[in-house]
Amino acid sequence: MTTLYWGPHTCAIGIHVLLEEIGAPYDTVKMDVVGGESHRPPFNGVNPKEKVPTVVRDDGSVLTEYGTIARWLAYAHPEAGLLPSDRADEVHAQMMMDYAVGTVHAQGFGRIFKTAEFEPDDVVHGTLGLGLGNVKAQGRAMVEKGLGILAQELGQREWAGGTAFGIADTALFYVERWAPQVEIALPTPLDAHFARMKARPAVRRVMEIWGEPAG
Numbered sequence: 731m732t733t734l735y736w737g738p739h740t741c742a743i744g745i746h747v748l749l750e751e752i753g754a755p756y757d758t759v760k761m762d763v764v765g766g767e768s769h770r771p772p773f774n775g776v777n778p779k780e781k782v783p784t785v786v787r788d789d790g791s792v793l794t795e796y797g798t799i800a801r802w803l804a805y806a807h808p809e810a811g812l813l814p815s816d817r818a819d820e821v822h823a824q825m826m827m828d829y830a831v832g833t834v835h836a837q838g839f840g841r842i843f844k845t846a847e848f849e850p851d852d853v854v855h856g857t858l859g860l861g862l863g864n865v866k867a868q869g870r871a872m873v874e875k876g877l878g879i880l881a882q883e884l885g886q887r888e889w890a891g892g893t894a895f896g897i898a899d900t901a902l903f904y905v906e907r908w909a910p911q912v913e914i915a916l917p918t919p920l921d922a923h924f925a926r927m928k929a930r931p932a933v934r935r936v937m938e939i940w941g942e943p944a945g
Contacts, residue, residue, distance in 0.1 A: 735784040737763030742783035744900030750932035800897040814891035823891035823898035834876035841869025881917035
């Protein structure tokens with residue numbers, strides 16, 4: 731059985747949604763990521779990268795990285811229809827997912843949520859007068875710009891891949907979910923997409939498990 735390692739307030743919620751959408755049996759292990767559990771045994775023996783989401787497959791092999799896990803789930807469960815049938819739509823959705831994960835999340839929200847990792851405590855930074863507040867501000871600007879770009883790429887599409895829900899929509903969902911937590915307004919296309927996501931039964935089930943309101 732597939733096992734998902736996850737932690738509250740992390741991007742693993744998107745992979746959890748995909749598992750619910752697929753409907754096949756799976757197991758979960760909740761991690762205290764904020765408390766540092768991902769950096770200690772036994773988890774860092776499972777994933778030396780020390781982060782979630784992490785998936786352990788039936789054969790014991792381990793998958794990491796959001797896009798890799800999402801695409802594997804789509805390939806392993808073609809009946810779920812998680813990839814667009816049109817190649818151009820698939821490429822467009824992949825572009826959006828990569829940007830949401832690699833830039834909006836890793837660079838933008840990373841500076842907001844893990845500010846100290848982007849601002850080492852050293853003499854040079856202190857001399858320049860840069861500080862944690864500066865890094866957070868930079869992160870907010872990156873997120874706001876990035877969400878604007880994603881909104882343009884989504885445009886009038888209902889879903890990232892066109893007319894059908896797919897793996898890329900879960901990446902949009904988790905960055906959309908983070909935005910109001912840091913008082914960043916979602917552009918209209920993303921706000922509408924976020925509402926569509928929260929209306930999906932799979933999303934509602936996962937948010938209940940995560941102890942979050944789905945409304």
